Amino acid sequence: MTVAAEVRELGIGDLPRCLALARDRDWAAETRAWLLLLEIGRVYGIEDPDGSLAATVSVVEYGPALAAVGALLVARRHAGRGVGTALVRSAVDRTTAATVWLTATPAGAPLYRAAGFRPVGGYVRYSGTPEVPGRPASRTADVGDLPALVRLDATALGASRPAVLANLFSVATVARVVDGPDGPLGYGMSWRGARSHVLGPVVAVDERVAATLVADLARDVGGPLRIDLPASGPALVTWAERHGLTAGPATAEMVLGADPPGARRWVRTFATGALG
Numbered sequence: 001m002t003v004a005a006e007v008r009e010l011g012i013g014d015l016p017r018c019l020a021l022a023r024d025r026d027w028a029a030e031t032r033a034w035l036l037l038l039e040i041g042r043v044y045g046i047e048d049p050d051g052s053l054a055a056t057v058s059v060v061e062y063g064p065a066l067a068a069v070g071a072l073l074v075a076r077r078h079a080g081r082g083v084g085t086a087l088v089r090s091a092v093d094r095t096t097a098a099t100v101w102l103t104a105t106p107a108g109a110p111l112y113r114a115a116g117f118r119p120v121g122g123y124v125r126y127s128g129t130p131e132v133p134g135r136p137a138s139r140t141a142d143v144g145d146l147p148a149l150v151r152l153d154a155t156a157l158g159a160s161r162p163a164v165l166a167n168l169f170s171v172a173t174v175a176r177v178v179d180g181p182d183g184p185l186g187y188g189m190s191w192r193g194a195r196s197h198v199l200g201p202v203v204a205v206d207e208r209v210a211a212t213l214v215a216d217l218a219r220d221v222g223g224p225l226r227i228d229l230p231a232s233g234p235a236l237v238t239w240a241e242r243h244g245l246t247a248g249p250a251t252a253e254m255v256l257g258a259d260p261p262g263a264r265r266w267v268r269t270f271a272t273g274a275l276g
C-alpha cells in the first residue's frame, strides 16, 4: 500500500472494521464513540487489500468556527510509512473551520505538529472506583433540559452541537445539571465505555460547579470510571486524587488556525477526545 492510496468516507457498516483497527493499536473498542463519529461526524479510511482497514481519521464539523479531528489510527503493519502524516493533512484539507481542535497522544503529537497544530493545553486520564459519600447537589437532567444544555455547551465551545448532545443524552446512564438563576451553570453526562463508565462531557462555568457534577456523576455510576481532566483544572485533579483515582496517559490539546472559540475553559472534560 502506498500513501497515495485512496482515502474514502466510511459508513455505519464499517463499524466492525473500525473496532478491529482500534484493537490492533490496543485502543479500547469504544463502540458508542465510533458510532457517534460515523453518525454525526465523518470518518475517513484507507482500505487494506486484505479487506481490513489500514487507517482511519475523523472530522466533526461544528459550523464555521470549529471542527474536531480524531480517531487517527494506522494499523501496525502499515506504520512508519507516512500514512498517518498523509491522513492528518487530508483531514485538515476536508474542513474550512476557523479552528481545528484535537487531543493528541504522544504518538500522534509529532504528526500534528508537522501539520501546523500547536499545543494549547493538556489532559490527564484518571481512572478508578471512587467512594463518594454524601448527597447530590445537582439534579438529574431530563430531555426538556436539552435546549438549555445545548446553549450552555455552545457558549463553552463557541459552536453549537445539538446532534451530539442529543445523541449522548440518549445513551447517557446519568445526566446531571446545576441550575443558576438564569439557566444551567453546568451539566455533565456519563456513558458506558468498553472498559468502564466514561465521565464526559462536563461543562461548567466554574470549578466548584464542575466538582459538584463530577462527584454526583461518580456517585451515580457507583463503579469503575475514567475521566480526562485538564491540567488547567487543579480542583478537579485534587478531587480525583483524594478519591483514589489513578493518573494514566496524558494527551495534548492542540489547535490549527484561530485560538479555540467560546469559553473553552468551561469544558472541564470532553465527551470523547475525537468530539471535543
Ligand SMILES: CC(C)(COP(=O)(O)OP(=O)(O)OC[C@H]1O[C@@H](n2cnc3c(N)ncnc32)[C@H](O)[C@@H]1OP(=O)(O)O)[C@@H](O)C(=O)NCCC(=O)NCCS
Pocket: 003, 025, 071, 072, 073, 074, 075, 078, 079, 080, 081, 082, 083, 084, 085, 086, 103, 104, 105, 106, 107, 108, 109, 110, 111
Ligand atoms: C500515531 C500513528 C497514527 C502514526 O501513524 P504512522 O503512519 O506510523 O505515521 P507516519 O509514518 O506518518 O509517521 C511516523 C514516522 O515515520 C516517518 N516516516 C516514515 N516514512 C515516511 C514517509 N514516507 N512520509 C512521511 N513520514 C514518514 C515520519 O517522519 C515519522 O517520523 P517520526 O517518528 O520521527 O515522527 C500510529 O502510530 C498509530 O495509529 N498509533 C496508535 C494510535 C494513536 O496514538 N493515534 C494518534 C492519536 S492522536
